[in-house]
Amino acid sequence: MPGFNLGESIPPHTEHAVSVSLPTWRANIGYEEGEDWVIGSMATGYPRFFIHRSIQALAKDIIAKYGKEDSVAFLFPTRKVAARCVSFVKPRAPSAVLATLEVVHLVLDTANPQSKALRSLCPSISAVICCKEGFSCLKQYWQHTGDGVSSRRAEFCHSLFKNGLLLREVESETLTSPKPCRGPRRYQRPASLDASKPTTPSPTASSPEREVGLEETSRFLEERFGRNLDVSFVGPAKSAIKRRIAGALTSDRELSVSPVPENEMESNTRGVVNLREEDVYLFPAGMNAIFNAHRALLGARGSLKSVNFGFPYVDTLKILEKFGPGAVFYGHASESDLDDLERRLQGGERFLALFCEFPGNPLLTCPNLVRIRQLADRYDFAVVVDETIGTFANINVLQFSDIVVSSLTKIFSGDCNVMGGSAIFNPNGRYYSALKEFARAGFEDTYWPEDVMFMERNSRDFASRVDRINANAEAICDVLRGNDMIKKVYYPRDNESSANYEVVKVPGGGYGGLLSVVFHRKEQAVAFYDAVDTAKGPSLGTNFTLTSPYVLLAHYQELDWAAQFGVDPDLIRISVGLEDTEDIVNVFKTALKAAAESTAHQQ
Known part of the structure; x- marks a missing residue:
């Protein structure tokens, strides 16, 4: 795995890789500065920051057919998502940009006989197009929300577009919103959107119409587009993912189109006996799960400010600040921060929700969830916990949360080749009914x-x-x-907030695969990073060790701001993988020797 060239995908030779190689300290700075020697070499990048080549290619062809010269297009999976993007852009973009703003909805050409075999996939693209001066504003929405199309969707839809199967929706059809498409009806379980409605049994396995339709679709996909995608397994796959996230799927069995036993949800590692599959929602990215959790709370509870508690992953705070009435930020996640929050609550201030990470990124700080839950119950606000770094295999935070969100892109996937996110509604939470009501109308399945x-x-x-x-x-x-040489190591096992971690640590669980390190001297950090023989690039939770000068990448334009909260600009974040323990330890010992030698040469 180590030894990547600059700009090579991580993993190598992976068309939909989530990370990209930035093998030297200087390359990371070059990336942030937009230098051609870095940007021009990049085969890919982290999907919410770097627009995948497949998405760029489809956008270019859409502009060529429906747009104007020198326009830009951002692609979204549905018309509703595109409409949210437009609503975000309108108050922020100059009038000259707004004058060029248009939305092109591309849908299957239902008059074409070949489209019949594709309808269960619901392929669609909504392109928000404007002049190139609007790029940065559109990119904000794309990055913050995770609402953009995935590279696989873009690649597939581009094939349809080039084959004349994906056309612009006629004007008369744009006046009404299409019904949500949930894939083959045979696998439509009583989705969370329909949890309150009577359940109609699915057609039986012997239904000839369903059998032929699914077989036809899969055969068409493989013969025409070379896809190894059996759509008959998409419904069961979603079910398996949801049950796995709920801690209820104990076996690693192969997927089957047979119904999953309902009693498989009766016990789960979350410790919530009435947790159902329908309480777990899937999204195309982890940030999209956070964005939709925030949308759901605004819809369920009204327009109130939120609290971002603890130093955040960059876009979480942006979501809370830019979508809705704003946020109060506590950057240390300390007891004194909670003291201040309690004083504000006692003084009459009210909040929508408190958002926090457990542990935080990159300082691995663990907020006091017991006290937060007590304040939430007393002063009526929701608690949203991002468990991405801790993972539910190590910690159980649902007991203290109204919503638990996670980026499935990270350790849940591990292979660094697909994006995903999840949100769990706690069925015992105060706002559960209101959240479910919002979800029925407000959530679309865009995965x-x-x-x-x-x-x-x-x-x-x-x-x-x-x-x-x-x-x-x-x-x-x-x-x-x-x-x-090392000034501090950040890890949940033995830091200032480790007692808070122990409260939620599950029996047999550990402390996760993420740690951060700060050296006494910058030149030591640079030499260490340049020498460490691991993959080096953005993301975390991969099956291989991945090292990154995280603060440079995430906060390059706000290093002084980050430093206020104890986040050193030269911090190195290490996401640990599955390598042989002795081998990976030796890799880091060798890098430490290189750091020591760099200092010795300067003395």
């Missing part, structure tokens, strides 16, 4: 079927991978802590 299939396959061995990664991370942490 592309191919992405679903990859996520389900990748996550089958999730639990066993976490155990190995936990052990490797602790071993690396021990090596780093014992070195005189």
Whole structure:
């Protein structure tokens, strides 16, 4: 895995890779500065920041056919999502940009006989087009929300577009919104959108109409587009992912089109006996899960400010600040921060929700969820916890939360080749009914079927991978802590908030695969990073160790702001993988020697 060239995809030779190689400290700075020697070499990038080549190619062809010269287009999966983008842009873009703004909806050409075999996939694209001066404003929406199309959807729809099967929706049809498409009816379980409605049994396995339709679709996909996508398994795959996230799917069995036993949800590692599959929602990206959790709370509770508690992943705070009435930010996630929040609540201030990460990124700080839950119950606000870094194999935060969100792109997938996100509504939460009511009308299933299939396959061995990664991370942490060059190691096992972690740690769980390190001197950090023989690039939770100068990448334009909250600009974040423990420990020992030698040369 190590030894990547600059700009190479991580993993290598992977068309839909989630990460990209930035192998030197200088390359990371060059990326942030937009220098051609870096940007021009990049085969891909993190999908919410770098627009995948497949998406760019489809956007270019859409503009060529329906747009004007020198326009830009951002692609979204449905007309509703595109409308949200337009609503975001209108108050922010100059009038000259707004004058060029238009939306092109592309749908299947139902008059074409070949489209019949594709209807169960519901392929559609809504392109928001404007002059190039509007690029940065559209990009904000794309990046913050995770609402954009996935590269696999774009690739597939581009094939349809070039084959004349995806056409602009006629004007008369744009006046009414289409009904949500949920794929083949045979696999439409009583989705969470329909939880309150009477359940109609699915057609039986012997239904000739359903059998022929699914067989026809799969055969058409493989023969015409070379896709190994059996759509008959998309519904079961979603079900398996949801049950896995709920901690109820204990076996790694192959998917089957047979109904899943309902009693499989009766016990789960979340410790919530009445948790149902319909309480787990899937999204095309982790940030999209956070964005939709915020949308749901605004819809369920009204327009109130939120609290961002703890130093955040960059776009979480942006969502809370830009979508709705704003946010109050507490950057340390400390007890004194909670004291201040309690004083505000006692003084009469009211909030929509408190959003936090457990542990936080990149300082691995663990907020006091017990106290937060007590304040939430007393002063009527929701608690949303992002468990991406801790993972539910190590911690159980649902007991203290109204909504638990996670990026499935990370350790749940592990293979670094597909995006995904999830949100769980706590069925015992105060706002559960209101949230479910909003979800019935306000949530669309935009998770592309191919992405679903990859996520389900990748996550089958999730639990066993976490155990190995936990052990490797602790071993690396021990090596780093014992070195005189290192100023501080951040890891949930033994930091100032470790007692808060122990409260939610599950029996047999560990401390996760993420840690951060700060050296006493910048030149030591640079030499260490340049020498460490691991994959180096954005993202985390991969099956291989991935190292990054995280603060440079995430906060390059706001390093002084981040430093106010104890986030060192030269911090190095290490996402630990599945390598042999002795081998990966030696990799870091060798990098430490290189850092020591760099200092010796300067003395």
